Amino acid sequence: MTSQPAMCCVDCQKLHPPRAALLPSPFQSFITDERLPTPSEKAAIRDFVQNTDAEIEWRERTVDRLLCELAELRRRSEHHKAIIAPIRRVPPEIMAEIFLQLTATEARATIDSGLYESYPYDDFDVDNLLGQNDKVRPVIHTAPLIFGEISRHWRAIALSTPRLWNSIFLNCKDDKVRDNIALCDTWLKRSGSLPLSIRFRRPYHSTGGPAPRAFHEWQDLIMTILPYARRWRLLDLDDVPLASSDVFCGLSDSLPVLEALSIDCGSAVKLSSGLCARLRSAPKLRLFHFTSIGTSVNEWQTLPWSQLTHIDVGGCSAYDCLYILSVAATAVACRFSIERDSTSEHPPVSHSALQTLKIYGYRILELIWNNLTCPRLSTLEIETGSSFHDIPSFLARSGAVIQNFALSGCNMDDTRFTACLRTMPGLRRLNISEDGACAQFTDLVWESLTWTADSPPLLPNLESLRLVGGYGFSHKAAVRMLESRAQSRAGFVPKLKTITLSIWRKMSGSACRRLTALTKFGLHIDLDTMFEEDDESGSEASDAEN
Template identity: 55%
Template sequence: MVPESTSRPECFDCGKAHPPRSAFVPSPFHDFIVKQETMSSASDRAAVHDFILAIDTEIAQRAQTIDRLRCEMAILRRHSEQHKSIIAPIRRVPPEIMAEIFLHLTAIEARPRIPPRRIHPDDGSGCANFFEKNDMVRPIPHRAPLIFGEVSRQWRAIALSTPRLWNAIFITSKDEKLRDYISLCDTWLKRSGSLPLSIRFHRACLAYREPSPPQHTVDGYEDLFRTILPYAQRWRLLDFANIPTSAYDVFQASLPNSLPLLEALSVDPSLPVVSSCNPWARLRSAPKLRFLRHTIGDTRAGGWQTFPWSQLTHIDLENCSVYDCHRILSETPTAVDCKFIIERLSPIEHPPVFHPVLKILRMEAYTDIHLRLTCPRLSTLGISILDPEVAFHDLSSFLDRSGACIEKFTLEESNIHIAQFTAWLAAMSRIRHLGITQFGEGQLIDDMWESLTWRSNFTLLVPELESLEFLGGKRDFSHQTLARMLKSRVQTPRSPVDFVPKLNAVKLSFWKKLSNSAYRRLIAFRKFGLKIDVQQNVDGLDESDSEDEESDSDDGDNGSEDEETDSEDDEDDSDEL
């Protein structure tokens, strides 16, 4: 006996397999429809109208049935999902494993999404990098760790019993929402158990530093500081940005005698900048403090001595003079990474300073610089000279006196002459990583590429160069000299047999838009093994005068590649837990 097939034929109208349709009442006017005849009788037309009303009534009844069935299907699906969740494999994962999963997801969410910016003279180990990438946990709904409490009671219980999810908080607040964060911050930190705390408060406002913040804003931040003061014994990282200076007076009166766990402190005050260190007078009892970013002011005043300079390893200071730089370096024998923003003239000249362990020195100058410094272990040097009236004196003598092996050199400049630039490079022959940001009209650029080009009858500058970063080329820039320089430093079919290429990575970012031929010529070096990244029109301005460049048979290539730039607006923090 052949079993009856359980498969159903597909419906002619919808193409789906479903139970047989209900029988419909046949139309008494079928012949008129087939023959396309016109009804002349009024009674026949009235009968058709009555039949149409009956059909419409049946359609409405079936629509109601469909709505009811859809509701029943939704209920059944919900019941099905509820019962599936009971036997889901995730239910059998031990709570301690779920806690580790939560921690990893929170770490992923905490990764900063920093928008593209100009080259910064930082090798990745300084204060800027430490504070940008450390503990970026924001209280945002539907993001870790808050999202774990939205799934189930079990997940919420696991999240609340895992203190490592709550021992870091990063709040970016507008003035009008500041009050909402006071209770949020307290509740958040109460969940952290007894773990060390990382606390970051950044004030968001239209103007980065307004002349005089309103009093209610000052009061709000004072209350926010009072909220975290009971947890001072567990502070590990403090990062405050753009907060009114007067709000820090809360610490002066209430800071405890000991901050045993504090490792990093960053204070970027709002205007007016008051370089008083009195709120941190008790930091001498912070034995683990290593990272300091602050506006220090005149070191001839007594307040600067409140910091435990002898134990600091990473220093980032604003509003300094050259005298302050020398004095601070003379008081920090363990410092390995220092950045100074020199904004004030030196009142007097400091005696020469010998620093035996300093490895990274970065200086941003708004006044002339005269270094009386010797750093034999210096390996990274960053210089920013953005004012055309500012000069960096005696850099060559500083390098000769130090005898250091500079492996990374970054320069942001607006008025450096090519002779001065080549003299600096000649004094740093062991450079492996070179970063240049050009803000001027391009007078240096072509000559710079020429000076870096390898020639058989000339001594090559920076022969150990492995990577190059460049941002600039605003005007009067031709890519031909750059292409010649790259061609001379990579292995091509025309390179000498004994040529050993060192350059392996190049990142180029141009203010202007290159012609298609120039772009293709530069990225063609990829076929010779050079990792080259070319970004153009980075300032968003449309340059109408594109270059007309001659093609080069060795470098030509018809390929092109789109370059992507990640950008993301900062999200507003939530006031919900």
């Protein structure tokens, strides 16, 4: 073992000046020889211990004083280092840009609002549509509020940069609304004259709804932003309790820069005359989302549908859907929640611009499929409790190349489902949710999708498959299809990349292992199912030797 440096302390192993020599103990012999002291020697030892403890206390106070002096010296050093730090030479405009980039980075990590989370293909992504990120939250110790905590210089730069403050995303519970009213007003006042993006979100709450006090406080928060209406670029109210959208009757100005409006506050909130009147004075409005347009036809039919590119409305009928499509000639993405029966027929509608159509509803939808033509449609999403055997004729009539198809809750059998898929040879993403009453995916469908050398399969361009349900097929049919799509061979380049299976029945452990083993071919497989530990048990046991 190498010897320690001369200045290295044997106790702390650190280099420091030599310690002061301590006077030797006059009682060392009692320690080494273990000799018992006499009564007079005991008294002397007690006096020695008392003096030693006093010395310890004095030295501890000395250590505390030195530590305080050390802390003061460190502060002094840091303050003087800051004077000559390179960052102090960065021009204010560069610092402002750094602040903006940091704020945008934190905003991208913020949870989305309800306007976007139900769209798997990002057709309604406002951040992409408007070309910026608008989810900046006023949370302490995060951007942009943290910049004011560093120094007076940084705070001055932050307060003189309106782009840090022209977006606000409040995600607050009922008991915190009052605290955010003044904050919201101060925040928006710092935004100068820039267009504003305002998002209010109320987290999940009990079915009883908000207390009366909280209800009025939410109304007061809405009233706080009304004076800034001329600068609204995006307004998104998600689950905010409103008695009526008549709260917008307090608007005294037009909406010259409004591009996106989303109000998702329950079916009790209807389109009001006041809101419709203001939207008619919004020449830049492109995205419109409302929970329920209601039955006041004279109101919602006067909305500026012709200028909208993204439409998402609920509480309508199939007739309303066709009417909106007939007047919204520039729309490229539409989502309709069909909640009322149609009372009359609508003339056929041909929409040459529509690329995304999403229909949710448990009403009879034949009026839509029999009277609509969309030649540029590429994304079709349907959630319904009724059959829709008119879809093949709708697609044949349209001549559209469907790339994304989602189906949920349909009672179509596998034969009709296969016929439906045959009208989508260009399909790339398929999303199926079975409701249990009728299975779309059976062995017949898996075999139709299997790639063989004898005949071309259904959906040759399929890249992604998601299935929820899986009541009516054996795992062997699924394995054969996936293997045929994943392995490279002469003249064939695999395109299938992602498989998500949520099987709502028991499968044997061996079946699950055979499916997950397909990852060796480069497939990304997400399997969620109930399974039996015993290899030959479960509902798949009967398929083991088939």
